[in-house]
Amino acid sequence: MSANAPRARRRLTRRTRMTLVVAMLGYLLAIIIIAPYVIMMFVAVMPKEELFSPPLHVVPRGIDLSNFVTPWTDFPLQTYFRNSLIIAMGAVVLGLLVAIPAAHALARIRFRFKPAIMLLLLMTQMLSPAMLILGIYEQFRHFGLLDNLAAVISVNVAFSLGFAVLILTDVFESIPAEIEEAAAVDGASRFRTLVSIVLPLAGPGIAVAGVFLFAQAWNEFTLALTVLNDPELTPLSIGLYQFYGQFDKEWTYLFATAAMGAIPVIVAFIYMERWLVRGLTAGSVK
Amino acid sequence: MDRTRERLTLLLWAGPAIALVLFFVLYPMASMIVSSFSRLSFTGMHQGWAGWGNYRAILADPALSTVMGNTATWTGGVVAGTILVSLGVALVLNEEFPGRRFVRWILVIPWATSLIITSLVFAWIFDSRLGTINVLGQNLGLIERPIAFLGQSFTAMPILIAVGIFVSVPFTTYVLLAGLQSIPEDVYEAATTDGAGMLQRFWHITMPLLRPFVGLAALLNAIYVFNSFPIIWIMTNGGPINDTHTLITYMYKVAFSNDETAKGAALGTAGFMLLLVMGSLYWVLLRRSGKGAS
Numbered sequence: 001m002s003a004n005a006p007r008a009r010r011r012l013t014r015r016t017r018m019t020l021v022v023a024m025l026g027y028l029l030a031i032i033i034i035a036p037y038v039i040m041m042f043v044a045v046m047p048k049e050e051l052f053s054p055p056l057h058v059v060p061r062g063i064d065l066s067n068f069v070t071p072w073t074d075f076p077l078q079t080y081f082r083n084s085l086i087i088a089m090g091a092v093v094l095g096l097l098v099a100i101p102a103a104h105a106l107a108r109i110r111f112r113f114k115p116a117i118m119l120l121l122l123m124t125q126m127l128s129p130a131m132l133i134l135g136i137y138e139q140f141r142h143f144g145l146l147d148n149l150a151a152v153i154s155v156n157v158a159f160s161l162g163f164a165v166l167i168l169t170d171v172f173e174s175i176p177a178e179i180e181e182a183a184a185v186d187g188a189s190r191f192r193t194l195v196s197i198v199l200p201l202a203g204p205g206i207a208v209a210g211v212f213l214f215a216q217a218w219n220e221f222t223l224a225l226t227v228l229n230d231p232e233l234t235p236l237s238i239g240l241y242q243f244y245g246q247f248d249k250e251w252t253y254l255f256a257t258a259a260m261g262a263i264p265v266i267v268a269f270i271y272m273e274r275w276l277v278r279g280l281t282a283g284s285v286k
Numbered sequence: 287m288d289r290t291r292e293r294l295t296l297l298l299w300a301g302p303a304i305a306l307v308l309f310f311v312l313y314p315m316a317s318m319i320v321s322s323f324s325r326l327s328f329t330g331m332h333q334g335w336a337g338w339g340n341y342r343a344i345l346a347d348p349a350l351s352t353v354m355g356n357t358a359t360w361t362g363g364v365v366a367g368t369i370l371v372s373l374g375v376a377l378v379l380n381e382e383f384p385g386r387r388f389v390r391w392i393l394v395i396p397w398a399t400s401l402i403i404t405s406l407v408f409a410w411i412f413d414s415r416l417g418t419i420n421v422l423g424q425n426l427g428l429i430e431r432p433i434a435f436l437g438q439s440f441t442a443m444p445i446l447i448a449v450g451i452f453v454s455v456p457f458t459t460y461v462l463l464a465g466l467q468s469i470p471e472d473v474y475e476a477a478t479t480d481g482a483g484m485l486q487r488f489w490h491i492t493m494p495l496l497r498p499f500v501g502l503a504a505l506l507n508a509i510y511v512f513n514s515f516p517i518i519w520i521m522t523n524g525g526p527i528n529d530t531h532t533l534i535t536y537m538y539k540v541a542f543s544n545d546e547t548a549k550g551a552a553l554g555t556a557g558f559m560l561l562l563v564m565g566s567l568y569w570v571l572l573r574r575s576g577k578g579a580s
Contacts, residue, residue: 023383030392040407056421102303105296124311126565128513134541134551135314158310219400221516237402258403269398270391
């Protein structure tokens with residue numbers, strides 16, 4: 001036993017050294033990833049004059065928090081945030097409303113065309129509104145859907161459905177069918193069973209699907225750029241792009257607004273981080 | 287009878303999802319293909335058929351070879367870079383170390399932040415006058431005068447690719463982490479008992495078992511990156527000249543800035559066909575890895 005002690009100690013120190021190296025690499029990684037966003041915050045809090053006055057510098061000397069307030073009065077930020085919120089919440093509600101029953105049916109009912117439906121859903125995963133934008137624009141014009149938030153929500157949901165349905169199907173499949181069968185024997189309808197038994201058990205999976213639907217719609221750019229021209233319907237992503245397109249760019253306001261727009265989604269993602277790895281293995285897709 | 291009821295339930299339950307995809311994904315796709323064979327007026331009205339005319343027009347476009355070359359460089363560069371970086375990141379984040387949870391939270395940020403915001407931040411960082419790199423470079427005496435990083439082809443494309451990698455690493459890392467965690471611990475223990483060192487364990491256990499996940503991640507990334515529009519549109523708008531235009535940004539420019547909708551539709555359809563090839567690969571790979579797992 002005593003003969004083993006030095007060897008054990010040596011292995012322990014090797015392990016500690018290894019942990020140290022890994023930790024250092026991990027921290028370095030964190031610094032690299034956060035750096036651009038720190039720079040963004042530097043600009044967001046910098047007094048406007050400081051940004052342009054030589055000698056130019058990166059780290060702000062003064063802090064001007066009015067950058068977070070002035071845009072609300074100088075630009076239609078309320079409109080931008082309202083529209084983004086409508087688009088994103090609409091996508092969550094419509095997306096879950098459509099994806100949950102579809103996923104449950106795919107998980108529980110055996111039928112011949114299942115691979116065909118899966119393939120159809122996978123296709124939405126493969127394509128983006130950007131690739132089909134000309135077709136979408138043509139369709140919107142033909143059906144009078146230009147400048148229509150409900151139509152934008154529907155397209156966002158249609159392109160996220162592949163992910164949402166696939167991940168939820170896996171979640172539902174992981175719930176033992178016996179539980180549902182028992183409820184059916186007791187006379188509960190398929191719908192009752194879903195609402196009162198399946199959904200409570202599928203919480204994390206539904207949260208992941210919901211956050212993805214939200215983020216995808218909140219961050220969408222190409223579709224909104226193309227089919228929303230009414231200033232009253234401009235979402236935040238396009239609002240930021242228009243800020244940027246101005247000849248005299250208001251960088252401080254741009255990044256203060258961007259920060260305010262990014263934080264809700266970042267918080268939601270961090271909240272569901274613990275389910276990400278499981279969610280990804282389950283769905284084998286984004 | 288029970289069969290018919292089940293079918294009815296299925297139709298009722300999966301119907302809305304299928305209808306949504308048919309109307310908002312398949313219809314526009316068909317519409318774009320039809321447009322690509324049409325003669326369209328300046329305002330986009332159908333004025334008869336063009337046969338392969340629009341496709342001949344894109345083949346005759348002198349910018350085509352540049353655009354296709356860029357598309358290949360962009361997609362290949364981002365995917366290869368993303369896989370390499372993510373592999374390293376996943377290996378690090380798979381080990382226990384103090385603060386790992388915090389590092390994982392930070393890793394999520396570029397994924398959660400919209401491409402618009404991240405692109406704008408990098409547009410600022412590389413801005414030709416006030417940008418962080420130019421200011422730091424001058425203050426440290428590394429450069430004498432500001433450089434228009436995004437205004438010259440040989441720096442613009444590498445920067446775009448770096449940004450593409452930056453935003454793709456989080457998702458890819460999570461896919462690879464899922465793969466690493468699917469490898470049972472006792473396989474490593476057995477190898478260690480047999481005297482395998484760290485490198486040997488990596489080459490002979492981790493890599494082979496991780497390969498399906500790497501393949502899946504590479505393919506998904508290829509599809510996303512090929513589809514990606516905002517980074518290039520915001521940071522360089524395809525410039526200088528056409529030197530950073532990819533198929534998708536060039537299509538947008540042709541259709542909406544040059545008002546050549548039919549030609550744009552032909553470009554879009556060609557891009558879609560390329561995606562279809564990638565997508566079929568994805569399907570095959572997914573089925574194969576699914577079979578391997580069960």
